[in-house]
Amino acid sequence: KAGVTQTPRYLIKTRGQQVTLSCSPISGHRSVSWYQQTPGQGLQFLFEYFSETQRNKGNFPGRFSGRQFSNSRSEMNVSTLELGDSALYLCASSLGQGIVETQYFGPGTRLLVL
Amino acid sequence: DQQVKQNSPSLSVQEGRISILNCDYTNSMFDYFLWYKKYPAEGPTFLISISSIKDKNEDGRFTVFLNKSAKHLSLHIVPSQPGDSAVYFCAASDGTSYGKLTFGQGTILTVHP
Numbered sequence: 278k279a280g281v282t283q284t285p286r287y288l289i290k291t292r293g294q295q296v297t298l299s300c301s302p303i304s305g306h307r308s309v310s311w312y313q314q315t316p317g318q319g320l321q322f323l324f325e326y327f328s329e330t331q332r333n334k335g336n337f338p339g340r341f342s343g344r345q346f347s348n349s350r351s352e353m354n355v356s357t358l359e360l361g362d363s364a365l366y367l368c369a370s371s372l373g374q375g376i377v378e379t380q381y382f383g384p385g386t387r388l389l390v391l
Numbered sequence: 392d393q394q395v396k397q398n399s400p401s402l403s404v405q406e407g408r409i410s411i412l413n414c415d416y417t418n419s420m421f422d423y424f425l426w427y428k429k430y431p432a433e434g435p436t437f438l439i440s441i442s443s444i445k446d447k448n449e450d451g452r453f454t455v456f457l458n459k460s461a462k463h464l465s466l467h468i469v470p471s472q473p474g475d476s477a478v479y480f481c482a483a484s485d486g487t488s489y490g491k492l493t494f495g496q497g498t499i500l501t502v503h504p
Contacts, residue, residue, distance in 0.1 A: 281434070283434075308489070308490055309490075310490035310491070310492075312492075312494075319494055319495070319496045319497065320435075320480065320482075320492075320494040321494075322490070322491045322492065322493070324490075325489050325490025325491065326490075327489065327490075332489040332490065333488055333489040333490050333491055335491065367434050367435070369434075369490075369492075371490070376484075376486055376487065376488070376489055377422070377423040377442075377484045377486050379425060379437055379440055380425075380437070380490070380492060381437060382427070382434035382435045382436070382437075383434050384432070384433050384434045385433075385434050
């Protein structure tokens with residue numbers, strides 16, 4: 278079974294631009310969560326989607342948004358990029374059958390904001 | 392407010408010996424705990440988990456112990472292998488928050504041949 282895939286793997290943007298990252302979950306998984314990893318803050322939860330609905334959101338500004346499609350693929354968007362948005366963005370998928378589940382991570386998208 | 396803490400940034404162990412990675416948490420609502428391993432330029436890989444109704448779970452060379460009263464968990468790797476060298480994260484879920492895992496800062500494990 279194929280794992281979680283994320284595209285692109287690397288991205289360079291400039292301040293003020295916007296970016297869209299994509300995540301394809303493991304086949305059969307309907308829940309997708311997004312995380313930001315930075316050296317200072319570690320891994321922080323952004324949001325979670327299930328059945329095209331955002332069920333949970335972390336403490337990030339509104340510039341960070343996401344969506345999920347009917348095939349469970351998910352995208353996250355960051356508008357008006359800031360230098361501090363440089364990070365590794367990880368998505369994780371799970372079955373979505375319960376609140377507490379093991380999440381399986383993709384390889385991440387490394388975003389550099391200049 | 393760091394609810395999950397891994398107080399040892401790094402650990403160095405000889406091949407064949409036991410590696411013990413520790414994790415403390417402050418939120419008494421956490422009831423499901425996981426350990427992930429991460430290599431550079433890759434996403435975290437799930438290793439093992441434990442529910443708060445248990446105090447031990449084993450999977451091959453990996454064993455996780457949970458001490459609820461001390462709000463402490465540990466991951467034991469026996470025997471340690473050079474391929475185990477990676478960053479190890481513990482994570483916790485409180486059972487009320489869809490899709491949200493709270494992670495520790497990670498411990499870099501180096502296993503020397």
